[in-house]
Amino acid sequence: EIVMTQSPLSLSVTPGQPASISCKSSQSLLYTDGRTYLYWYVQQPGQSPQLLISEVSNRFSGVPDRFSGSGSGTDFTLKISRVEAEDVGVYYCMQSMHLPTFGQGTKLEIK
Amino acid sequence: QVQLVESGGGVVQPGGSLRLSCAVSGFIFYDYAMHWVRQAPGKGLEWVALMSFDGSEEKYSDSVKGRFTISRDNSKNTLFLQMNSLRPEDTAVYFCAKAVNRGAWSVDYWGQGTLVIVSS
Numbered sequence: 001e002i003v004m005t006q007s008p009l010s011l012s013v014t015p016g017q018p019a020s021i022s023c024k025s026s027q028s029l030l031y032t033d034g035r036t037y038l039y040w041y042v043q044q045p046g047q048s049p050q051l052l053i054s055e056v057s058n059r060f061s062g063v064p065d066r067f068s069g070s071g072s073g074t075d076f077t078l079k080i081s082r083v084e085a086e087d088v089g090v091y092y093c094m095q096s097m098h099l100p101t102f103g104q105g106t107k108l109e110i111k
Numbered sequence: 112q113v114q115l116v117e118s119g120g121g122v123v124q125p126g127g128s129l130r131l132s133c134a135v136s137g138f139i140f141y142d143y144a145m146h147w148v149r150q151a152p153g154k155g156l157e158w159v160a161l162m163s164f165d166g167s168e169e170k171y172s173d174s175v176k177g178r179f180t181i182s183r184d185n186s187k188n189t190l191f192l193q194m195n196s197l198r199p200e201d202t203a204v205y206f207c208a209k210a211v212n213r214g215a216w217s218v219d220y221w222g223q224g225t226l227v228i229v230s231s
Contacts, residue, residue, distance in 0.1 A: 048223050049206070054211065054217065090155075096216035096217035099170055100146070104155050
């Protein structure tokens, strides 16, 4: 099983300021097909998860461009360039290189 | 638009069984693999099971292997999860989720979930 480790587990951000979440995997997520199977989801309060980013850096349909993903191999980062009130929620990374596993989640709060 | 609607949750005693359903619309069901993911109260996400687009492949997490069975009826655009020998630690909201493509082990759209409580 690939273990996904996120940090920090919580962060409080002033609106308009940036935020960054790290995700590290216990094995490389680069597959033999050249693709890297790392995804980011957000679960807003009382809602089901929503896909934000696929394969490290591809924003999903309708996701604002203030969200960006980067990284390679085992180290990945989700960045929000300017946090807005609606960004409150828990952010999860997930790998699908092998059977899916999720990070513990990072709770984003607004100051 | 893509819609996934779970049903079948409820309260069941330890050792009991429950069958969850997920009715989908807004996409060609038989073109996509499908997943079940769960979330225990106040906890994170845990992947449970997946089935390929044609039902030829199924995978399970170690925590449910041998107790849960995923299936699908492509004629009725419905995904199922048969849960047997339920344990208190299976208490969770169960989400069905659409895979990114027919063989994908990643998901894009999620349902709203159905709550399963295993308690005596």
